[in-house]
């Protein structure tokens with residue numbers, strides 16, 4: 001039987017799980033926040049159940065400090081980011097992406113930021129660092145907050161500091177597909193005392209998970225620890241696929257992060273450097289192997305940054321080739337993905353109209369992007385197979 005390597009893979013061990021179950025000698029959540037404060041070199045850190053909730057409580061806090069309404073985000077990113085913006089009563093405004101960096105088009109961004117802008121959300125997509133120096137400059141000129149979405153770039157380094165530490169507020173996701181996972185979770189970091197107080201007040205309003213939900217989280221975390229192992233994934237693939245998200249969410253649930261997850265996270269963080277280094281190494285390997293291949297676009301890497309690749313992104317100039325490679329690579333036993341099939345403006349009706357596409361680069365990307373796993377549980381042999389499939393089918 002040919003084993004299949006899944007697209008996501010935090011190596012959660014039995015020991016990590018047991019750490020979550022230890023009796024409450026320590027407060028795991030405050031211990032984990034100490035670790036994350038050191039990691040981000042920020043004064044404050046708070047946890048919630050997801051990155052989406054992290055963004056929501058941050059937006060609600062900023063609303064308390066300003067009457068401005070517009071929130072700028074990339075036109076190619078997680079479409080679910082629209083939900084907390086709308087729920088907070090704010091207005092999403094999209095900015096096209098750059099096909100060089102795969103992140104914000106900074107020239108377009110500088111034209112979009114106005115006195116009506118409450119905040120911009122630079123997203124370090126796939127672990128690729130945005131130019132935070134330039135983004136902060138653009139935002140500061142108009143007194144605009146920067147919420148740095150480091151959801152999928154935990155461990156990416158920019159100028160010797162971790163991504164997430166450059167905005168007024170930064171947040172990370174710990175969901176099952178992210179660089180380090182405790183099944184779910186959102187971690188918010190900031191250096192601003194007034195913002196922290198307001199975020200904390202918003203988190204206080206969120207419900208505590210009940211016993212049934214807590215037990216469900218424990219069981220699912222154990223299942224995740226197994227599901228990312230290629231052999232188990234291969235045997236249980238049909239069942240696992242039932243738990244994957246395949247449709248766009250229309251709402252999100254908010255509750256407090258659990259003690260169990262914080263314990264698992266604390267324990268996992270002891271090997272975080274190794275995990276992030278592995279992600280970087282696998283991305284570099286793919287880069288070296290695919291650098292000269294015609295018909296492919298690889299992202300530019302920001303100077304003085306080291307990406308902890310969530311997955312390695314490639315763009316196929318011919319969209320039919322993307323679809324073919326997606327099929328062939330999966331057939332060879334590596335689960336590659338196409339992420340979001342539509343850019344944000346086509347996934348949500350944001351009133352832009354579709355006749356004259358206002359975000360052509362985001363639309364181009366959505367049809368041509370292919371993501372290759374870079375997690376610690378994929379072997380270099382499997383990555384060589386991926387490279388061979390690409391080279392022989394392009």
Ligand SMILES: Cc1ncc(COP(=O)(O)O)c(C=O)c1O
Pocket residue numbers: 049050051052053077078080081123149151152173174175184185186
């Ligand atoms: C870039 C980005 N931001 C935010 C989120 C939301 O995180 P969560 O799934 O933890 O709510 C995601 C999730 O996929 C994401 O990819």
